[in-house]
Amino acid sequence: MKIAVxxxxxxxxxxxxMDRLRRELPDGFEFLALGTNALATSVMLRAGANEGATGENAVIYNVSRVDLITGPISIMFPNAxxxxxxxxxxxxxxxxxxxKVLLPLTRSGVNIIGLKxxxxxxxxxxxVKKVKEVLGLP
Known part of the structure; x- marks a missing residue:
């Protein structure tokens, strides 16, 4: 099972x-750090990712090859x-x-109503709770 952050x-x-998922999920999960830049990828690798890739092509190539995607909701907004x-x-x-299990964090001027x-x-x-639920873990 491969999870992209x-x-x-x-x-x-x-x-x-990355740090929380690595600590909370059982062994056997593979974590892929996909950074929009090298610094983001490096930071996630140090937090426990098995692999990392950087940039537009890396994200485009890998998102269809993973079992779950997580990150801030802004990863679905062009030019975020x-x-x-x-x-x-x-x-x-x-x-x-x-x-996709996404955090409701955005600075793009999008307001998500109903979230506290x-x-x-x-x-x-x-x-982390939602990822476990989606994966069918206790």
């Missing part, structure tokens, strides 16, 4: 997701992360058949 900019959100996430990357993530504002650690806790 996608992040950009400094990779901080992806790092926290100050332009680091290209329209082709957003389209590939959205079109991937893999289930929570600190990042609480959101990541909810993300």
């Amino acid at each position: 996608i992040d950009g900019q400094g990779g901080g959100i992806g790092k926290h997701i 992360m100050s332009g680091e996430l290209s329209p082709a990357m957003a389209e590939a993530v959205a079109a991937s058949p893999a289930p 504002s929570e600190p990042l650690p609480h959101l990541i806790e909810d993300l």
Whole structure:
């Protein structure tokens, strides 16, 4: 089972997701860090990813080859992360058949109604619970 964590900019959100999933999920899961830039990929690799790949082609190529995708919801918005996430990357993530478990974090001017504002650690806790649920784990 291969899980992709996608992040950009400094990779901080992806790092926290990677670290928690690595600690919470049983052995046998493979984690792929997909960064929009080399720094984000590097940070996620240090947090426990098995492999890492960087840039537009890496994201487009890999999102259809993983079993689950996670990261901030902005990975589905063209030109998010100050332009680091290209329209082709957003389209590939959205079109991937893999289930997506995304954090409701965006600075793109999109307002998601019905969500309560929570600190990042609480959101990541909810993300881990949802990943386990999607994967059928206790």
